Amino acid sequence: MGKVLTRATNSRRKFLAHSALGLAFAGTIVAGGSYLTRSKQDKLVDNSPFDMAKANEAVRQQYLDTIFADQQKYGVPGWDSFACLVYDPVFERMGAELRRRGVVKKDRVEGYSPGAGLVRWMSTPYFGEKGMKLATYVGKAAFEQLEREDDLLSALDHESFHAQVFHKGNIHFSMRQPKGGKMSQFIFDLMSEVCGFEKQFYYIETGYRKVSKSMLDRCIPMARMLYSKLENVALQETTEGEFARGLIEAIQSRPTARYFR
Numbered sequence: 001m002g003k004v005l006t007r008a009t010n011s012r013r014k015f016l017a018h019s020a021l022g023l024a025f026a027g028t029i030v031a032g033g034s035y036l037t038r039s040k041q042d043k044l045v046d047n048s049p050f051d052m053a054k055a056n057e058a059v060r061q062q063y064l065d066t067i068f069a070d071q072q073k074y075g076v077p078g079w080d081s082f083a084c085l086v087y088d089p090v091f092e093r094m095g096a097e098l099r100r101r102g103v104v105k106k107d108r109v110e111g112y113s114p115g116a117g118l119v120r121w122m123s124t125p126y127f128g129e130k131g132m133k134l135a136t137y138v139g140k141a142a143f144e145q146l147e148r149e150d151d152l153l154s155a156l157d158h159e160s161f162h163a164q165v166f167h168k169g170n171i172h173f174s175m176r177q178p179k180g181g182k183m184s185q186f187i188f189d190l191m192s193e194v195c196g197f198e199k200q201f202y203y204i205e206t207g208y209r210k211v212s213k214s215m216l217d218r219c220i221p222m223a224r225m226l227y228s229k230l231e232n233v234a235l236q237e238t239t240e241g242e243f244a245r246g247l248i249e250a251i252q253s254r255p256t257a258r259y260f261r
C-alpha cells in the first residue's frame with residue numbers, strides 16, 4: 001500500500017508543481033472555479049501551499065507573501081510586527097542590507113550560531129529605529145529541513161517575538177525586572193532567545209501548532225542550552241543576575257516550563 005500511494009502522491013505533486021501551482025496560489029480559483037472537477041479540487045486541497053513551496057523554489061516568495069497577508073489564518077499575536085517576510089536562500093540580501101546600514105551582526109550568544117552545527121532557518125535582525133516593524137529573512141534551509149507548514153509557522157512565531165520587542169517594546173508575558181537596571185547586550189540577546197523559544201513552545205504546548213518531532217528535536221536542545229546559560233547568569237549577585245532570575249521565575253510558571261529543563 002505504502003509504495004503505490006507514495007508514487008501516486010509524488011507524481012501528483014510533480015504535476016501540481018509544474019502546472020497548477022500558479023492557480024493554487026491565486027486562491028480564488030478553488031472558490032470560484034466551477035470548471036474544476038471535484039477530484040481536481042481535492043488534489044489542490046491535498047497539496048498544501050507549503051508542500052508546493054518546498055518542492056519549487058520559484059514560488060517560495062509568493063508563499064511567504066501569502067502567509068504574511070493572511071495573518072488571521074496563519075499567524076499569532078505579534079505577527080503584526082513583521083514588516084515583511086523575505087525569501088533569502090543564503091541570507092545574501094540580509095547581509096547586503098546590514099552592510100548598507102553599517103550594522104555588524106555578530107552571534108553574541110556564544111554557542112548559539114550556525115557554527116554550532118546548526119543551519120539558520122530564518123533571521124530577524126534589529127535595524128532601523130526602535131518602534132519600526134522588522135523584516136524577517138527566511139533561508140532555503142527552512143524549506144529544505146522543515147517537514148510541514150506548522151514547522152515553518154512555528155519558527156515564525158519565534159521570530160515574531162524579536163519583531164514585537166523591537167516594534168512594540170513589549171513581550172507576551174510579564175516578568176519581574178530590576179528597577180532602573182541596565183541590561184548588557186549579552187543578557188538582552190540571551191533573554192530574547194529564551195523568550196523567542198518560549199513563545200514558540202507556547203503555541204505548540206497549547207495545540208495551536210502541530211509541529212513535527214524532528215522540529216522539536218532540534219529546538220528543544222537549543223532552548224535548553226540557552227536556558228542553562230541563563231541559569232548560570234542567575235547565580236550572579238548582579239543586575240544581570242536579577243534580570244535572569246526574573247525570567248527564570250516567569251518561565252517556571254508558564255505552561256512551557258518543561259521544555260526548558
Ligand SMILES: [Zn+2]
Binds near residue numbers: 158159162192196
Ligand atoms: Zn531568536
